Amino acid sequence: MRPLQNTAHDMSNIKAYMQEIGIAARAASRLMAQADTATKNRALIAIADAILDNRASLLAENAKDVASAKVHGLDAASIDRLTLTERTLREIAEGLRQLAALPDLIGAISDLSYRPSGIQVGKMRVPLGVIGIIYESRPDVTADAAGLCLKSGNAAILRGGSEAIHSNQAIAACVHAGLRAAGLPESAVQVVNTTDRAAVGELITMKDYVDVIVPRGGKGLIERITSEARIPVIKHLHGVCHVYIDDAADLDKAIRIADNAKTHRYGVCNAMETLLVNANIAARVLPPLCQIYLDKGVELRGDEAARQLVAGMNTATIDDWHTEYLAPILSVRVVADLDAAIAHIATYGSQHTDSIVTENYSRAMRFLREVDSSSVMVNASTRFADGFEYGLGAEIGISTDKIHARGPVGLEGLTSQKYIVLGNGQIRV
Amino acid sequence: MRPLQNTAHDMSNIKAYMQEIGIAARAASRLMAQADTATKNRALIAIADAILDNRASLLAENAKDVASAKVHGLDAASIDRLTLTERTLREIAEGLRQLAALPDLIGAISDLSYRPSGIQVGKMRVPLGVIGIIYESRPDVTADAAGLCLKSGNAAILRGGSEAIHSNQAIAACVHAGLRAAGLPESAVQVVNTTDRAAVGELITMKDYVDVIVPRGGKGLIERITSEARIPVIKHLHGVCHVYIDDAADLDKAIRIADNAKTHRYGVCNAMETLLVNANIAARVLPPLCQIYLDKGVELRGDEAARQLVAGMNTATIDDWHTEYLAPILSVRVVADLDAAIAHIATYGSQHTDSIVTENYSRAMRFLREVDSSSVMVNASTRFADGFEYGLGAEIGISTDKIHARGPVGLEGLTSQKYIVLGNGQIRV
Numbered sequence: 001m002r003p004l005q006n007t008a009h010d011m012s013n014i015k016a017y018m019q020e021i022g023i024a025a026r027a028a029s030r031l032m033a034q035a036d037t038a039t040k041n042r043a044l045i046a047i048a049d050a051i052l053d054n055r056a057s058l059l060a061e062n063a064k065d066v067a068s069a070k071v072h073g074l075d076a077a078s079i080d081r082l083t084l085t086e087r088t089l090r091e092i093a094e095g096l097r098q099l100a101a102l103p104d105l106i107g108a109i110s111d112l113s114y115r116p117s118g119i120q121v122g123k124m125r126v127p128l129g130v131i132g133i134i135y136e137s138r139p140d141v142t143a144d145a146a147g148l149c150l151k152s153g154n155a156a157i158l159r160g161g162s163e164a165i166h167s168n169q170a171i172a173a174c175v176h177a178g179l180r181a182a183g184l185p186e187s188a189v190q191v192v193n194t195t196d197r198a199a200v201g202e203l204i205t206m207k208d209y210v211d212v213i214v215p216r217g218g219k220g221l222i223e224r225i226t227s228e229a230r231i232p233v234i235k236h237l238h239g240v241c242h243v244y245i246d247d248a249a250d251l252d253k254a255i256r257i258a259d260n261a262k263t264h265r266y267g268v269c270n271a272m273e274t275l276l277v278n279a280n281i282a283a284r285v286l287p288p289l290c291q292i293y294l295d296k297g298v299e300l301r302g303d304e305a306a307r308q309l310v311a312g313m314n315t316a317t318i319d320d321w322h323t324e325y326l327a328p329i330l331s332v333r334v335v336a337d338l339d340a341a342i343a344h345i346a347t348y349g350s351q352h353t354d355s356i357v358t359e360n361y362s363r364a365m366r367f368l369r370e371v372d373s374s375s376v377m378v379n380a381s382t383r384f385a386d387g388f389e390y391g392l393g394a395e396i397g398i399s400t401d402k403i404h405a406r407g408p409v410g411l412e413g414l415t416s417q418k419y420i421v422l423g424n425g426q427i428r429v
Numbered sequence: 430m431r432p433l434q435n436t437a438h439d440m441s442n443i444k445a446y447m448q449e450i451g452i453a454a455r456a457a458s459r460l461m462a463q464a465d466t467a468t469k470n471r472a473l474i475a476i477a478d479a480i481l482d483n484r485a486s487l488l489a490e491n492a493k494d495v496a497s498a499k500v501h502g503l504d505a506a507s508i509d510r511l512t513l514t515e516r517t518l519r520e521i522a523e524g525l526r527q528l529a530a531l532p533d534l535i536g537a538i539s540d541l542s543y544r545p546s547g548i549q550v551g552k553m554r555v556p557l558g559v560i561g562i563i564y565e566s567r568p569d570v571t572a573d574a575a576g577l578c579l580k581s582g583n584a585a586i587l588r589g590g591s592e593a594i595h596s597n598q599a600i601a602a603c604v605h606a607g608l609r610a611a612g613l614p615e616s617a618v619q620v621v622n623t624t625d626r627a628a629v630g631e632l633i634t635m636k637d638y639v640d641v642i643v644p645r646g647g648k649g650l651i652e653r654i655t656s657e658a659r660i661p662v663i664k665h666l667h668g669v670c671h672v673y674i675d676d677a678a679d680l681d682k683a684i685r686i687a688d689n690a691k692t693h694r695y696g697v698c699n700a701m702e703t704l705l706v707n708a709n710i711a712a713r714v715l716p717p718l719c720q721i722y723l724d725k726g727v728e729l730r731g732d733e734a735a736r737q738l739v740a741g742m743n744t745a746t747i748d749d750w751h752t753e754y755l756a757p758i759l760s761v762r763v764v765a766d767l768d769a770a771i772a773h774i775a776t777y778g779s780q781h782t783d784s785i786v787t788e789n790y791s792r793a794m795r796f797l798r799e800v801d802s803s804s805v806m807v808n809a810s811t812r813f814a815d816g817f818e819y820g821l822g823a824e825i826g827i828s829t830d831k832i833h834a835r836g837p838v839g840l841e842g843l844t845s846q847k848y849i850v851l852g853n854g855q856i857r858v
Contacts, residue, residue, distance in 0.1 A: 030775065034799055107798060113820070119809050121819045124797065128831050211831055232661065232832040253854035260856035346459065355850075368553065368849055369536060370463055380548050380852025389857070390550045390848065391542070402557050402640055403661040404833040407848040419819065419836040420797055421784075423809025425682035427689035428818070 014194065018202035021157055022209025024187035025130045029155035032188050033127050037104040039182050044100040044147055047178030048093035051143065054174055055089050061170035062139065069137070069163045082137045082164055092143045095394075099147045102393045105415055106153040118426045123417040127153035129211035131414060132203045133396075134225060136217045137161030142171045145214075146189040148396050150179075152414040155188045157210065159203055162195035169193060204229040214409075216397055219324075234405055234413065236398045238324045239269035239352035241382045244341040244367070246358035247280035253379055254357040255289050260381040261355065263296050267326045269398060270353050270375075270385040274321060274331045276341045279305065282334045286310055290332070298328040305334035321348040338363050342370050349373060351400050353385040374400055374407035443623065447631035450586055451638025453616035454559045458584035461617050462556050466533040468611050473529040473576055476607030477522035480572065483603055484518050490599035491568065498566070498592045511566045511593055521572045524823075528576045531822045534844055535582040547855045552846040556582035558640035560843060561632045562825075563654060565646045566590030571600045574643075575618045577825050579608075581843040584617045586639065588632055591624035598622060633658040643838075645826055648753075663834055663842065665827045667753045668698035668781035670811045673770040673796070675787035676709035682808055683710075683786040684718050689810040690784065692725050696755045698827060699782050699804075699814040703750060703760045705770045708734065711763045715739055719761070727757040734763035750777035767792050771799050778802060780829050782814040803829055803836035 051058065062084040069079050105125050112122030131154045133145045142160055149156035160168045172191035179186050192199050204213050204225055213233045215225045226233050243261050245254045261272035277285055282305065290300055290310040300306075301316040313332065320331040321344070335341045338356075345354050355377035356367040364378045375385040385408065387395025392410030399405045405413035480487065491513040498508050534554050541551030560583045562574045571589055578585035589597045601620035608615050621628050633642050633654055642662045644654045655662050672690050674683045690701035706714055711734065719739040722729055729735075730745040742761065749760040750773070764770045767785075774783050784806035785796040793807045804814040814837065816824025821839030828834045834842035 033801065115818065115820055117813065117818060119813055126801065250854065256854060256856055264857050372462065372555065373847065375848040375850060377850035378852060379854055380850045381856045383857035384546065384548055384850055389544065389546060391544055402845045406845055416831045416835055418802065419804040421804060421806035421809045421813055423807060425679065425685060425808055427685055427810045428693050428812035
């Protein structure tokens with residue numbers, strides 16, 4: 001691939017460069033769709049080997065990115081995500097080996113049955129084709145995304161954050177070595193080699209060459225891509241997740257789940273942001289639960305009823321109900337009943353993950369049916385909304401869309417099904 | 430609903446009108462998602478009854494549309510599709526009764542299994558929410574689409590062609606009567622009551638109120654909607670369908686299938702438009718097969734090799750390989766082998782429906798795997814690509830997209846799945 005960094009602002013050149021990538025990806029996608037399971041697995045293991053064999057040069061390239069990021073004043077959390085270590089590289093290699101061990105979904109035929117006309121009709125699972133993935137400066141995502149697309153028989157065009165350009169190109173070299181070793185085309189995984197933002201604009205509008213876009217990153221990035229893309233986007237906007245403690249809840253479970261959903265990790269999309277408590281049980285559950293939060297340094301923002309029960313709680317505004325804090329802050333609201341809880345979630349939630357704590361059968365069933373979120377739970381922490389916890393084996397992201405894929409997206413989310421018809425000379429009469 | 434026909438060019442008014450429809454649809458979709466099976470079926474049967482009870486007024490309203498269409502010089506085929514008869518009305522009512530008899534997909538739970546953490550993870554089928562359907566002047570589609578959306582627990586916003594406005598409003602009145610009789614909100618099915626095209630522009634961009642757009646109509650309409658929509662579109666662009674006669678084909682089956690695929694009906698998307706014949710068998714299959722076509726008045730356009738075998742065949746140009754004739758015209762190409770056939774389909778096809786005729790196992794398997802179309806067939810006529818023939822029970826259209834739904838789209842295509850998690854107090858460790 002031609003390095004284009006020195007011509008970064010030549011727009012017509014960027015367009016030609018991206019078209020060239022698109023054409024190569026489309027051609028590679030046809031070969032990848034036909035690649036057999038053993039070949040794809042051999043490539044995944046060869047990539048893992050190449051990453052381990054080239055640890056020294058990968059770390060050296062990464063060090064250039066990290067040094068440059070520090071000069072440019074990138075914040076500590078971003079530098080942390082940008083930094084590769086011996087341990088990260090071993091984890092990346094292990095992840096690729098695990099992908100190789102997963103079953104191959106491609107070509108699987110299901111629901112094959114005879115119709116009255118005599119034809120057999122069924123479905124065959126097929127790759128989507130070319131996946132464009134746009135993400136921030138996290139070199140580990142380059143290897144992960146390459147592996148997921150390869151295993152699912154797709155071609156990939158990867159566009160990582162510009163701060164990781166040296167690391168990403170070094171990982172791309174390992175990916176290409178692995179593809180070559182297995183006899184697969186290098187253009188099955190292309191890592192865009194320019195920091196020019198115009199490349200993203202091209203990628204998300206090349207309808208003829210790209211079948212789906214997966215953006216991974218902050219809400220701003222995803223909103224921009226969604227509004228400008230001319231290609232379907234599998235996206236996750238944000239997670240305003242709720243736990244509703246019903247008055248028929250087991251108190252121990254309620255406190256354990258509400259504690260875990262908020263404090264297990266703060267900066268993740270499946271962390272609880274708003275706690276809803278039934279008014280009949282609020283006086284029993286809120287004081288001990290909020291003491292746990294306060295002891296852990298969580299700022300509490302409550303409505304009037306909650307604030308009367310707990311000292312040291314700030315006042316929640318309507319903005320709080322809408323907010324994904326991704327931080328040790330929790331909004332708390334006392335609600336009259338299940339209907340009020342469901343209405344709150346429908347109004348302020350983001351259709352990500354919501355959980356009810358209750359021992360009441362009918363309310364559990366109503367919550368499951370009526371809450372319109374990608375994951376709906378009974379008596380479990382929202383933190384379980386995750387591809388690995390759900391047994392998908394791998395995860396490319398979480399979708400809060402309704403079309404195509406919803407919730408954690410694994411290999412199956414990168415595939416589709418076509419109809420197959422097996423006949424014996426049948427014609428339509 | 431306020432009739433807006435007299436203010437058809439007041440854009441700000443159209444926007445407000447469509448927003449009002451969108452808000453009402455969103456609210457209704459929540460109630461529809463929870464409606465139980467018996468209630469939805471009761472509504473479908475009540476709508477069927479209302480249509481039969483109001484035959485006279487439906488035919489009178491339809492006569493206004495037909496008279497106006499004639500004055501405006503609409504072509505005969507369009508007037509035919511616009512015209513309702515006693516028989517059409519009985520068929521519409523029967524279709525609604527058949528929908529009532531189909532199983533309810535909503536709420537079905539699948540793949541529920543225990544994870545090592547102790548939680549049970551599964552999926553629950555749920556409606557998409559609000560479906561916007563844009564179609565030409567075919568009043569029967571108004572009733573069909575209303576029924577499909579209702580059965581699948583969705584709210585619908587229907588925008589039919591302006592020539593059918595009186596017929597559509599009369600059908601809408603029957604739909605509303607049926608919804609009322611079952612205790613469901615009338616706004617679950619809203620038929621846009623303005624002929625202003627700005628209404629379509631609003632419908633396909635109201636992201637907050639509409640979850641998916643289904644356009645039904647000509648290629649021009651669908652391309653325009655796809656390029657302007659800010660909402661996912663389930664679409665069918667066009668059908669350039671192929672039959673490939675392999676040199677290991679059974680000659681009788683080959684002739685029967687290739688005849689049926691072209692001549693059973695000419696104006697349908699699953700009719701064959703290009704016939705590919707292996708060079709080794711061309712001299713045996715083309716003369717008798719082409720005689721059938723010529724006897725039926727089908728114009729033939731062939732490549733040089735085909736024209737040497739058949740008298741009266743015109744010359745095919747590259748444009749012919751790309752063309753969906755929807756008419757008694759067929760292009761014919763002689764190809765060297767299976768690879769050449771697959772390459773032709775990949776280059777010129779529209780990923781709709783393609784069929785191979787062969788008795789050779791390995792080539793049948795390769796064709797099934799490698800042809801990237803929504804329906805791929807062996808030894809069967811392309812005319813079988815149809816929701817009813819596939820046993821879906823109903824069909825809202827055929828999708829040539831890869832995301833979400835591919836091939837004939839029935840009730841399941843109007844639904845999604847959310848994850849459900851059943852726990853007993855589990856937390857993430």
